[in-house]
Amino acid sequence: MSSLSIVKQTKNQTKKNTLTYKIVLVGDAGTGKSTFVKRLSGLNFVTSYHATLGVDVHCVTFKSIDNNYINFCIWDTAGQEKFGGIREGYYRNTDGVIILCDNNKMTQKNVAKWKTHIKQFCPSVPIMTIKNKIDVASKSNNKQNEIMTFDFEMSTKNMTDYDDILEELYGLVKK
Ligand SMILES: Nc1nc2c(ncn2[C@@H]2O[C@H](COP(=O)(O)OP(=O)(O)O)[C@@H](O)[C@H]2O)c(=O)[nH]1
Ligand SMILES: [Mg+2]
Numbered sequence: 001m002s003s004l005s006i007v008k009q010t011k012n013q014t015k016k017n018t019l020t021y022k023i024v025l026v027g028d029a030g031t032g033k034s035t036f037v038k039r040l041s042g043l044n045f046v047t048s049y050h051a052t053l054g055v056d057v058h059c060v061t062f063k064s065i066d067n068n069y070i071n072f073c074i075w076d077t078a079g080q081e082k083f084g085g086i087r088e089g090y091y092r093n094t095d096g097v098i099i100l101c102d103n104n105k106m107t108q109k110n111v112a113k114w115k116t117h118i119k120q121f122c123p124s125v126p127i128m129t130i131k132n133k134i135d136v137a138s139k140s141n142n143k144q145n146e147i148m149t150f151d152f153e154m155s156t157k158n159m160t161d162y163d164d165i166l167e168e169l170y171g172l173v174k175k
Contacts, residue, residue: 018069021173025076027100028107032132035156037076091121096173102133126172
């Protein structure tokens with residue numbers, strides 16, 4: 001059973017028991033990073049593709065079983081997906097990093113490169129790996145062909161319930 005549920009941001013919700021965490025979202029271009037944060041923020045799935053410029057920060061609040069409000073401010077690092085494009089400043093004071101890939105093998109191979117890249121800036125930050133687009137049939141959906149395992153697999157197209165991912169993320173980043 002999931003212990004977290006998304007709550008609407010209200011004035012009351014800026015209470016003293018709100019815990020805020022900065023989460024940086026990285027991964028190859030086109031893997032679904034912007035779609036993921038938009039879906040978390042309650043927007044519908046969109047099929048058009050807009051490479052975002054700069055960085056978008058989406059804050060999403062959840063209520064935990066211990067009655068804390070957990071505010072994840074997720075940095076969607078868009079337009080800098082080539083290695084070396086993301087600067088040190090993005091990672092400053094980051095509590096956790098999500099690396100996204102999809103069913104394209106190259107994006108999966110690049111997960112290891114992303115890890116190396118992240119560790120240059122924040123060596124001990126918790127990292128979660130997620131494979132997106134599992135709704136799309138491909139050879140790599142065959143488990144025997146997988147080149148690595150991921151903490152989660154999801155489809156931002158079909159999925160409406162992100163509680164397990166958010167709960168796991170909270171477990172990773174809480175101090
Ligand atoms: N089939 C499918 N398409 C997806 C999924 N998530 C994202 N997309 C599509 O992939 C494209 C790139 O998504 P976007 O979020 O912009 O990727 P970003 O470059 O990593 O931010 C868009 O056309 C999305 O509609 C998914 O789970 N399934
Ligand atoms: Mg994007």
